[in-house]
Amino acid sequence: MDTDVLIVGAGPTGLTLAGDLARAGIRYLLLERRTDTANATRAFAVHARTLEELDARGVADPLIATGQRVDGVRLFGQAQLDLSGLPTRYPYVLITPQYQTERVLASRAGVTVTAGAEITKITQDADGVTAFLTDGRTLRARYLVGSDGVHSAVRESLGLPFPGRSVVRSIMLADVRFTTPPPSVLTVNAAAGAFAFIAPFGDGWYRVFAWNGDERPDSDPISLDEIRATVQRVNGTDFGMHDPRWMSRFHSDERQAPHYRVGRVFLAGDAAHCHSPAGGMGMNTGIQDAANLGWKLALAVHGHTSVLDTYESERWPVGRMVLRTSGALVRLAVVRSAMQQRLRTTAARIALAVPGVRHRGALTISGIGIGYGPVTRVPDRTLADGRRLYEVLRDGRFVLLGSPSLDVGAWSDRLTPVAAAPAVLLVRPDGYAAWSGATSDESGLRAALIRWCGSPVGSVASR
Structure with missing residues (x-):
């Protein structure tokens, strides 16, 4: 084996995964076909759950310092989804260009990228995966992760289809300056058959996304006058x-x-799922894919392979939910008649006036409401020793809160015990609850530890 895990694609998803594997002491290679920095930043929103995951990796604060906080997400007209009441340390959406997120993720200890490395195909057998590169090299790994985007060579090599459709064609992008900058951090609005989105890079430049109803090929030339007219039409x-x-x-x-x-x-990130930009959930979903997968791969390299079965069962439904949510938002944004636009705006305002609907929407957009059936998100909390839970999670291990009667020393290489609660809570490295129960429930805790952490050290199954 050349490495334990081969990661193809060094965007936010691949960088998150590489950092998690490095933290766990797992050998990896992160391949990126590009040799330069592309001007393809389309993601500007970092949502609350992603910030929590970054906090558990010690890089939330450096990223927050690069951007601006927005307490709500404007949908249509005056309809706005308030995020300020979210049950999290980060009750907002952080606006910062994607390259800042990538820079912070790449700064983690142990993260290295092999640039100019492009694969042509992969094969696999019972023991590992072989990747064939365009320069004639082959690389052999125990596992391979394709985080190589919408046009994933890994997905194509597997022969997996990528069913779906184009929702909006001919979206115009431009990096511009303004004589009179928009007064809001984010400027999002729609008119009948048009919309525009404006976000700051933070250095005087702005990224504009605009659509005017045309169905032109991506290769068609574009003029500033066309973009300017669309922004004028939508914003006045x-x-x-x-x-x-x-x-x-x-x-x-x-x-x-x-x-x-x-x-x-x-597959992870855009290689597994791609969405409309509405709601800003695409990059966030990819980072959370990686947060779910990294610790499972680390355990699998050490022999606990059954935990890998939970990756698809947990993350595929999340991808479907995000696809449907962002799809509904973009379809509402591009309605073509003035009557449809008025109905949409009125319906959104009425719906968001209902507290339950407003709260549910905020949980969905932010990712705070994401769970995996009985496996639910664990909010950050201050522990008995003064540390925060998400600070303890930064070593990439499970955290056991409480004082169980079961001796958990046989899992000490994967587990950090913290006596902090009357009951027992086993928290996964991605900040989700693996198990909770009474301090006396030795059999329940033991079963949970074996299921999620693997066999105890010294057992027959672990050798």
């Missing part, structure tokens, strides 16, 4: 847009692979 002003440094077109797809795992090969 173009904010003095000038000096574009880059312009392009793209189309927004909704697609999801039918499986996230085939044998020893896994």
